[in-house]
Amino acid sequence: MDHMIEKASQLRHTGQAKEARKLLLEALEQEPKDAELWYQTAWTHDSLGLEREAVPFYEKSLGMALSAESRRGAILGLSSTYRVLGEYGKAMEGLLMELAETTADISIQEYSRAIQYYADKLDQIEE
Structure with a gap:
């Protein structure tokens, strides 16, 4: 499957994202448990301007075992997609959850629990 992902990545980087999308969707039918395929498919949807369609692919990949590098990319991609x-x-x-869970900065680590607690409460006003 690594060969398929590499080929799709090359297609995406050479302006052939539609072909990459088709290739990845076909690969997912054969390997639905491959987290990297889900992530690459999300990324490819994003590169085509199909942000809404990318969301479930990002979410699925993040619910699986991604490498640390791909996990960071998926979180950043999903967060960027949500922003769009x-x-x-x-x-x-x-972004806040990723920061709280992965930072090596001691001063941020001290507030990790608070950051995680408030990450989904950004719109709430305390009275």
Whole structure:
């Protein structure tokens, strides 16, 4: 499957994202448990301006075992997609959760629990 992903990536980078999308969708039919395929398919939808269609692919990939690098890319991609769709709270939630869970910065780690708690409450006003 790595060969298929590499080929789709090359297609996407050479302006042939439609062909990459077709290839990845066909590959997903054969390998529906491949997290990297789900992520690459999401990314390809995004590159075609199909943000709304990309969301379920990102979400599915993040629910599976992605490499650390692909996970960061999927979170960033999904958050960016949410931003484009006007879902700003969801966009920030993903980024804040990733920051809280993966930062090596001690000062941020001290606030990790608070960041995670408030990540999905950005629109709430405390009284």
